[in-house]
Amino acid sequence: MVGYIPAQDRQARSLLDAGRFAEADAAFDELIAVGANRVDEQWDRAAVLVSRAHLAWRLGRIPLALELLAEGWTALDTNHPSGPGTAHTLSILGYLLETIDQRGNAMDMMTLAVQIARGSDDSAALAHCLNREGHSRVFRAVNCTPERAAVHFARARDLCSEARSIARPGLVKRSASAVLGRALAGVGELEAAERIAQEALELGAAADDWFSGSLANWTLSTVRREQNRLEEARTLASRALERAEQIRYTNLIRQFSLDLASICEELGDPVGEAAALQRTVSASNTAIRVLQAGLGQALEQRRVAVQAQRMAAAAQEAALRDPLTGLANRLGLERRAPALLDATAADGRVPWLVLLDVDWFKDVNDLAGHTAGDVVLQEVAHLLRRECRADDLICRWAGDEFVVLVIGSSEESREAGPVVAERIRAAVHNHDWRLVLGRITKAPTVSIGVAAGPASLDSLFAAADIALYRAKRAGRNRVEIDTRPASDPSSTAS
Known part of the structure; x- marks a missing residue:
């Protein structure tokens, strides 16, 4: 995200995706040592704040994540949304709201971010925005009706294909490839899905990127399942789940473990199915949903409160x-x-x-x-x-x-x-x-x-x-x- 996101922020994200949480924690502490909300003028303030909110969320620092996201949202220019920084900010806002199941206008935000990024003539920003919307559509697709799933998979395929074609070698290209593979599998293009997912897996392994590797293994598992090669599908689903657990990505863990349980059920493997279901934190799913809803509400309330406090202080x-x-x-x-x-x-x-x-x-x-x-x-x-x-x-x-x-x-x-x-x-x-x-x-x-x-x-x-x-x-x-x-x-x- 050269131009509006500091290198230290991008490094912290890379450490997270490699499962190196102690180092990611230390890197995050260092970049906010002078104040979580302080951003040098050379960077886009709203973009940096929401990026840090996403990092804080994945590191489990929920109150700080809410504060940063509220600050970033308030700093966003809603009157004349334009430029790569604004596109990046809206894209992460929508992506994070989608992640915590506060979907509302999340997809509209990500779609608008893509439109703004196109108008900014910044290919890096556009690749990021395309990839986030594609990622979100894939995960919507696997949890909705077949008719809606077909629409989301097809749109995700187009988005991720474009992101993959314009992104420079790195995280976005790897992630877009992995998600593209799953979208292709969703529309029945299994051969292409396998080829692209294998490529993403190899690139992820070379870069120590477990996030992309987890998504790629999930895609390969889906392909094997469609081919009725269930033993291989189970192995690949287990690898995807292990990587997701290693990077502590809750949404991936939930989806991959449920898929693994379903494959075990088809294989007549009740022990494996039970073990997979245990890993879905099924016993606490209700509590998680309540927490997510509460956090989503707190986020919106905090954003409004921050804005009101600023106005009241000036008055x-x-x-x-x-x-x-x-x-x-x-x-x-x-x-x-x-x-x-x-x-x-x-x-x-x-x-x-x-x-x-x-x-x-x-x-x-x-x-x-x-x-x-x-x-x-x-x-x-x-x-x-x-x-x-x-x-x-x-x-x-x-x-x-x-x-x-x-x-x-x-x-x-x-x-x-x-x-x-x-x-x-x-x-x-x-x-x-x-x-x-x-x-x-x-x-x-x-x-x-x-x-x-x-x-x-x-x-x-x-x-x-x-x-x-x-x-x-x-x-x-x-x-x-x-x-x-x-x-x-x-x-x-x-």
């Missing part, structure tokens, strides 16, 4: 801030608005209140989950900061409702509210929501009501609320402006 007025978005809360608006309105009136300027509501927000919560809903609200808050001016007061009023008190200059104040409102609507409409929601639900939009002063906060809010109601009734994703004089008491009746 310095924690009591007046919304903890999720870092914006002013309702109390903050109510305390600051009167002074702003008085100052604006004294200067002869026109204050505007922009009231916006996220369209179909209930569908986001229902289809993608409340955690995804929280992230949508955070993204809307980010867009509001980007589109508003430094003097504007931005507030999360309640739920998915936001308020902006627009204080324009004397020259622009008579048009400032509608202009800012339209910028906000367009920014939300054009935002790339795939990183947050994938294809689970349609992209969020906002409906906006706008009202002008001079008037009290309550009067402005009431008038903007009426305009917002018209925007909702007119089809959503639009701006409506209250045209009645805000100073007229009849214009603010609810």
Whole structure:
């Protein structure tokens, strides 16, 4: 990963794949000695953090892995995802979420990573991203219906074949070859599968790469099983499982031991079958699934918490801030608005209140989950900061409702509210929501009501609320402006 991942990180991964855990532990300690979250400016921060999260996960340092992954996810530029570092970051995020059975949008992330890598014109990044998606699709294929398996195997074959063709000699090329062999076996191309898996096995042995060797033996076992050469299949499956155990790769251990047990059952070898099943940690499978689900939830919660803590720390007025978005809360608006309105009136300027509501927000919560809903609200808050001016007061009023008190200059104040409102609507409409929601639900939009002063906060809010109601009734994703004089008491009746 030359260019955005330090050599020390890559060395630690190589030691892990060789089963040299004491050395890998020492190497990992050395590279984070100055602080796990500290990354030199010459490297891509998000990419390095998620790579270290993956290392920490495999070394069993779960809390540190969660912290690093949350930091890396937060550091990712979700507005304009581009470049090899971003592709690498998204790919590992998706791969790790897949590994801990938090699949959700994991495959969408890996697919998007491949698209970004293609656009970056970086063959090394593309090879890594192709290989990770191919690996994940193979393991999905062996655990789903035959119809879905055929789709995943075929896609994995194409991905790994491309990765193998463009990767330089090394880990990615070996891994892509091993996974390609299993994908070929999955689509019935046994001769090609055996040839490529044997090549990966030899390359892995020469490089002391037990990860690739484990996958290659698994492929060869699958080929022998399809050829009804069950004794050889059992031997090869045992070798695959031994290598997986030596590198402590839990997902490989579970899959390979289950396959070995199945082969032993076909051979009428109950002793071998029982021994293989013992190695699947079947007695603790339920506990493992609960742990994985808990870790996945903790990961998402920690990521949100890290982001909220940063915003709250910068605010310095924690009591007046919304903890999720870092914006002013309702109390903050109510305390600051009167002074702003008085100052604006004294200067002869026109204050505007922009009231916006996220369209179909209930569908986001229902289809993608409340955690995804929280992230949508955070993204809307980010867009509001980007589109508003430094003097504007931005507030999360309640739920998915936001308020902006627009204080324009004397020259622009008579048009400032509608202009800012339209910028906000367009920014939300054009935002790339795939990183947050994938294809689970349609992209969020906002409906906006706008009202002008001079008037009290309550009067402005009431008038903007009426305009917002018209925007909702007119089809959503639009701006409506209250045209009645805000100073007229009849214009603010609810």
